[in-house]
Amino acid sequence: MKRIWWKEAVVYQIYPRSFMDSNGDGIGDLKGILSKLDYLKELGIDVIWLSPIYESPNDDNGYDISDYYGIMSEFGTMEDFDTLLEEVHGRGMKLIMDLVVNHTSDEHPWFIESRSSKDNPKRDYYIWKTGKDGGPPNNWESFFSGSTWEYDEATGEYYLHLFTKKQPDLNWNNPEVVKDIYSMIKWWLDKGIDGFRVDAINHMGKAEGFPDDPNPEDQRWNTGYKMFSNLPQVHEQLQKLNKEVLSHYDIMTVGETSGVGPQEALLYVGEDRNEFNMVFQFEHTGIDSGVQGKWGVEPWSLLDLKKIMSKWQTELYEKGWNALFFNNHDQPRAVSRFGDDKKYWSESAKLLATYIHTLSGTPYVYQGEEIGMTNVAFDSIESYRDVEILNYYREKVVEQGQDRDEIMKRIHHKGRDNSRTPMQWNTSEQAGFTTGTPWIAVNENYPTINVEDQLHDPHSIFNYYKELIQLRKKHDVFVYGNYELILEEDEEIYAYTRTLGDQKLLVILNFFGGTPTFRLPNSLKVEAKELLISNYSVEENEQIEEVTLKPYEARVYLLK
Template sequence: MEKQWWQNAVVYQVYPRSFQDSDGDGVGDLAGLTERLPYIKKLGADVIWLNPIYKSPDFDNGYDISDYRSVQPVYGDMNQFETMLATAHKLGLKLLMDLVVNHTSDQHEWFQKSRQSKDNPYSDYYIWRDPVDGHEPNNWGSYFNGSTWTFEPKRNQYYLHLFAPSQPDLNWENPKVHDEVWDLMRFWLDKGVDGFRMDVISLISKPAGLPDAPKAPGAVYGDVEAVVANGPKLNDYLHEMHDKVLSHYDVMTVGEMPGATAEGAITYTGLDSHELNMIFQSAHVGLSANPDKRLGKWNDAPVKLTELKKALSDWQYALDGKGWNSLFWDNHDQPRAVSRFGNDSEQYRDVSAKMLATTLHMLQGTPYVYEGEELGMTNVHYTSLDQYEDLESLNAYDENVTKEKIVDKPTMLKYLSHISRDNARTPMHWDDSKNAGFTTGTPWFALNPNYTTINAKEEVDRDDSVFNYYRQLIALRHSHDLIVLGDYEELDPNDDQVFAYRRHYNGQTLLVINNFTDQTVTRDYDQGNANEKLIGNYADDQGTTFRPYESKVYLFK
């Protein structure tokens, strides 16, 4: 295939609230990001994905937008945004904005007008339905627990919100909504941004008639994702977006697509589909769901390696030569990768973080690095509910412990400690000084106490650090088309200790071997006949012996 710039790129995700505070108010901001751009450049990343910085009441940390064309004051102003963007471009870094158009804030002008009556110009900008027998229009359960419907007395109707009541869903059946979205996209693209990460974009097309969703035994609400994800007009909407907006700019696009299948993804990301460049799918991060379906993702079970390998391999095979993968372990919605998929103990954190990085960065697709992942930052391991801030986590506790009494308090706290989004949202570790160099004030959210030993200052100048291992991986991707474009071949899918695979391109083969255990194991994939060892996370190579969490990558010419 013809290589596109975004296929060769590595993306660094910035969660602005927790990245760098410049003015001492305890909240990260645009001036702080500008200050730290050389760090991102030093890592070797090509693109920054910036989580929402728009004006917002912040009920869901910026994913409830009240004004798409204004900067949230706590982050700065438009001049500071433009300075940051110009500085990034000067350094050779591109910028993806977060596009959140499945829903807005209930404080957005559109919704404030829509809720007033059934006959105003904005009345159909959102999804309104009459009560059915005095109750909600259907049985849909919100991603943030509870019903997806909230009653508005002024209209004597319910409005739909797949997430929080403060996040009403836009009505994409209304062409005026399309025009509004295209206009706001052009607003940012004309400022010079280089593309969009599109929040839950697979949910914008709702099924005709809004039918009830399937319901797990004993569940109060139906599984909304089962009926809403990848709706009937999604391809039409994305194609129109490409035709009206994206095709007129040299941009990169990635759609977050809960519920996506590999087969369906080809229609969105196909190299000739004229919709999106790639999608975020959740097959691998959605593993180990609790056997009690009422609990959804809430669990603390370790991921089975055979299931993880299958989830990643299925997507490698399905999109090879047809579409394009995004590669990620964690982000602002996922716990820290080394705590979930590796081993965050003092003994093994370093090598297992490098092993996970090797596994991911040698696959076909565009890798995403979430702030702090390149340092091997870990889950914070909270033990008390009052330590949490995340709306999803607090709602889940309330629903599963207080209301439905599905689990007891200690069990739910274990689940939160393992998989809450708050694990990824603690401030960035810059150094071992007070507040980790993140702020001179009081941080908006408590830091992980291990910042005194896990921080950028300690790692940037240490040759064998996790940070510098990421630099090596990124440099390899930039210099080897084999890593970017090579076909994928999984080895021994039933091996529950080692994830090994090959990549093939233009007569060359890459052999990647990763030990996912704390045991020493032996594996022979003919690595002794390789022309070159490209990288490994131990200083020496013991041939067919693989020490705990050891990774090795070989090149055959």
């Protein structure tokens, strides 16, 4: 397997609005991030990923960009960014940015021109269509509820937006659009950034002729999803982008690609494909959704998780590369979702960390994950800020009259604002995030879950993450080892080996609150062993042929 720096890295995602506020306006900013770089270095982070910091009207918290070359004033200035980049590099870390080029803001100068008249030179920068039968051009549904089409009275046509109506989709079939985007990407790379996380990139191609979705009742997907996701023209464009731009820099690229399986993913990340280094896939984050799609709240099965993740681990091995995560800015907090954020909060947070950092791929740590931050359950819809949550509530409760308590329950479990509450730095007012009023309320559990307390506790979740990251740097088998599932049918224990040459890891994870017995398979011969890390104290000479595991127990052995 080809060895390269981004395979060996651990990435930390910063959601700038919620990370650290330096000036008391309640909004995190670049100087705030700068003040915490030593904290990230202490954790052992190699790469920092910044969610969008570009100029934006903030309809979708920065994922609606109005100026690709400008910094949002709330976050600071380009000089602040240049200083941040220099200081990141000075500490031996790298910085990647979000690249949002499926769509722009409707306040971007391109769109302002595009909508001004049908014969404007930039009309074709976006996707405009006439209506059908008194309504939109087709039946496609937006990811944020409602039609993907917005009627524009000035020109009597509809424009396409897969996300909010203030995020019109760019027309990647227009060579002028491609040329302008390439210029912008080169500008940032020449500035010295180390790569991109590419937002919603699998949607840049749309079905020719924009036909109706023939199966709108399929609840697994938004209506129209297959008409604007993972189409062949996406790969044509990405290979061109790689050849003409990305391949000329020593950078890391990760694409956000919903709805792909391993074989589809290899079209994006296959080492002979020349597109991306890795992709985010979301198959494992759907195991608790059921027929309600994203907003479902269903019991999840460890057997399902094993099946999905083992498939990804084995089918990409030596062919492509995995991105490993449970948390990000679009997902609820993992310890609340897949662990126990009450009785076994620390143990289950450490277990999930062990899992992510012992698989084949590049681990991503989302801000606050390393201290076990949890979901938040605001009583009032007015306390939420996310456009997806607000649209969902309006559609289900206000327009359709569905039960408010049931919808709020789903929002508490799955809403994106769970991951967007401010970082909990200490026990002072507003968790040390700001001296002002935060843009979204701080989770009220910050007096017991915060960075300051955990830095001084050798048994904290933070220090467990730090130890895991150090182990990954010390032992190549963590990065490059072959994954093999054992105890495949066990409904409580997830166990596997990682093998590289004569190095072998044994990972034992009890994913629930029971006390199941782990029995070493006869096929696995152990002559000697070294316990590398565990989230409970373990007797030094304890045999592993048969072990009664504690609730949410995690152990990693180096077998000899």
